[in-house]
Amino acid sequence: MISLDTLRSYINIPYYFPNHEIRGIALDSRKVQKDFLFAALPGNQLDGQAFIQQAIENGANTILLTNGSNMDLPSQCVPIYCDNPRQVIAKITSLFYPKLPHHKIAVTGTNGKTSTVDFARQLWELENLKSASIGTLGVLNNAGYHYTGPVLTTPDTIILHEIMQNLSKKHVTHVAMEASSHGLAQYRLDNIELEAAAFTNLTRDHLDYHHSFEAYFQAKQRLFTDILPSNAIAALNSDMNASVLETLLNIIKKRKQQLRLVGIKGNFLRLNHVKPLPHGQEITYKTASGNRVTTTLSLLGRYQIDNILLSMALIAKDSEHLESLVPLLPKLKGVKGRMEQAAILPNGATVYVDYAHTPDALTHLLQSLRPHVHHELYIIFGAGGNRDKGKRPLMALEAGKYADHVIITDDNPRHENPALIRNEIKKGFPRAVEIAGREEAIAQTVKKLQPGDILVIAGKGHEQGQIIGNTIHPFDDVKIVQKYMRYL
Template sequence: MRLSELAYETIEPDPQIDGLTADSRAVSRGFLFAALPGVQADGASYIPQAEENGAAAILALPGVTSKLPVIVDAEPRRRLAQLAARFYPRQPEVVAGITGTNGKTSTARFAAQLWTLLGCEAGSIGTLGAQSRVYERALAHTTPDPVTLHETMDAMTRAGVTHLAMEVSSHGLAQHRADGVHFRVAAFTNITQDHLDYHPTFEDYFNAKGRLFTDLLASNGTAAINMDGEGAEAVVELARLRGLPTVQTGWNGRDVKLLSCEPHMSGLALELECGGYVYRADPPLIGAFQAENALLAAGIVIAAGAKGADVMMQLANIEGAPGRMEFVAEIAGGGVYVDYAHTPDAVGTALKAIRPHAPGRVIAILGAGGDRDRTKRPLMGAAAKANADIVMVTDDNPRTEDPASIRAEILKGCPDAKEIGDRGEAIAAGVAMLDEGDVLLILGKGHEAGQQVGDQVFPFDDASVARDAVADRMKELG
């Protein structure tokens, strides 16, 4: 593709463009290098390296110069997303974007499963990577950089995917990563405190998520909103101001309404109303809050054109996402679960949700990530103290921070908690505490298969470590 065709500008000289990247180290001959301004470094300073590596053109802010042809744009991040969408032009027929603090991964997975059950070739993009029956790819971020995102969407479409549920993070929205995506549906889960290490205020955090509805959702699109989530009414107003229809779900929903939710040891017994009819479903989901995610997923599929009755008939067949209230082992009439909860609200919600599944005590293990929002740490500890019978504080991904200092900040919210820094030892100790009917909930890392200490990532999987600890305990018990 010629640069002028890619940029929709008359440019001389007009080189052939064979690839796009914002990483000067990844530049090959014929690539366009996007010199993006960053928090820690300015991409313009890497233009000489990109030129040396064979770049054919540059995308940059006004005032940046190069010996190569330059596309000048005051919003180079947004322009890169637009260029990536043009360079990798294929997108699934239906793309649903899902934003919110908690529940994005489960909702995306549920929506993809429902579409698949209805006969569509569906997939999801998010924290767990790009996944479908016909295409899989590991991804580094919940919402990938625009080049990776559009390359992935193009590949999924070529593989046959027609319906895609995509997580859209506040970082991705603030950095315009998804600006080239044609969203047919935009969905909202909830908004609670998170990422205030990146967003200067909570208002800025909400406004970033709001871009999915104000800027990116197609003018003929539909908003699907979990009306039980904090911030739901504000999102309804965003849709109203654009004249967009909404599908409202949950206990307070209008279109897919939850009438009852009875947790039991193996799932949830749901009663719901849709289109004037009452339906019952018993999906194998752990935690009542998963009912909100399941109903929002149903709302997404309905917003995209499916019949409500058809969707309701498939709700019983969806399965939980890895690392999201995932049952990993049974022991002493109770069990061990792992969950990705890493915000105060998510910790409290997960522990409240597991309580009905626990005939005995609820034991919680949690930590907090280093180099992230510090203000939420004591709040996470307080949420654990308020909702668990026993709390153990351990390390999560300390990254470059002192692990003991992170634990100390969590312990401010739960001073009576037991502190065990080594995560493996903490899990073993939690399993050893389990008596008849007790439940152990290991929070924070969910599906993650590694633990980041400093600049190194060591293999560590909560579910696998817990299974080993249970096996050892069973041997001891004979």
């Protein structure tokens, strides 16, 4: 509970409104209770102003509005007008939820957020620390906290603070979170004090929301320009696009943040050598202090190495702590839906499931698998409906470059015609095989696999459902693969 006078210290509220107590805050009018503040946020699909009456009926005594809004509110309800209500509600939320876990880090980028965040959580857990990760996979932790709310890459600011406060009550001290472009553009992480942040890479995605690549990049940059404090750790993959890297380096230098570069051109962790193994890889890297380290990972894929190095750069307190992480690396487990081994067939062929759903992600996925292929490489993928259409043929183009067999099927068609989506994808690689129905595509392909083949099913990863229209139908790529293994 906070008073209106307390808010006046942070927001311009005219003094002719008498002081009163605000018991809680809500973005959803259905969650409003007596003496709550309701934030009537503008949105792409719904406008919060349409729900003000319901919020008042549920007991709201304060309404946060955009400047220029012309609302006739009852006398007992105080309006707060501002230019940027999303930014303001983030500040108000931080006042309501001051007790959060002490150590907080965030990761942004097009691909690799989930894995980097999860590897950080795993390393903390292996160090016997109470830790958690928040993102696409929900809230994973070793403190016995069970989150049952909506799963978003970056939850809205109130839900995010509620989760972290609940984790704090469970004595969680270390939290790693994903920072999506949507979440950053909508100020969901503002006023959360981070001690480190990472940027994995930047390629085309979410242009249906941001409309341009430049706007997408601008949203991502906010993690470093507006949220990460000066002197905090800023970890980057040195091998990302050169112009993107240069922009980020300039920001970090200007903000006087502690730069940690990892990868082939890294200065904090420089990757020297990768040796593919049957069920993993051996890596050699050099630390900033000059130590040369060789260790084994039980994970396939070069991009897994990038994500692990980034996670180490995020959490290492100093060179001594960094050295102590080395014995933990072979114990790291793959993240669900990320290069996840779904099955090894009786003839030795292997099937993997991965979340890759952008052209760049498909490229890295297939390049990572290629050293482990002893015969032929297959890929099954589709594209989501009501999302960025421009990337569809580009995905097929990349798949055709690196796979021996490309099978185009359905992803989450949502409200689009699945056949039209498949046709748009196929324009990028006309020789691809088209099989309507994701389960049928998996069934047919699994039966074709020969010894030494690898099949990767891309696009949905950890997802447990397929969205057709407004309905989510139960669907798990891993379970479908295992279902058809019975007939082999």
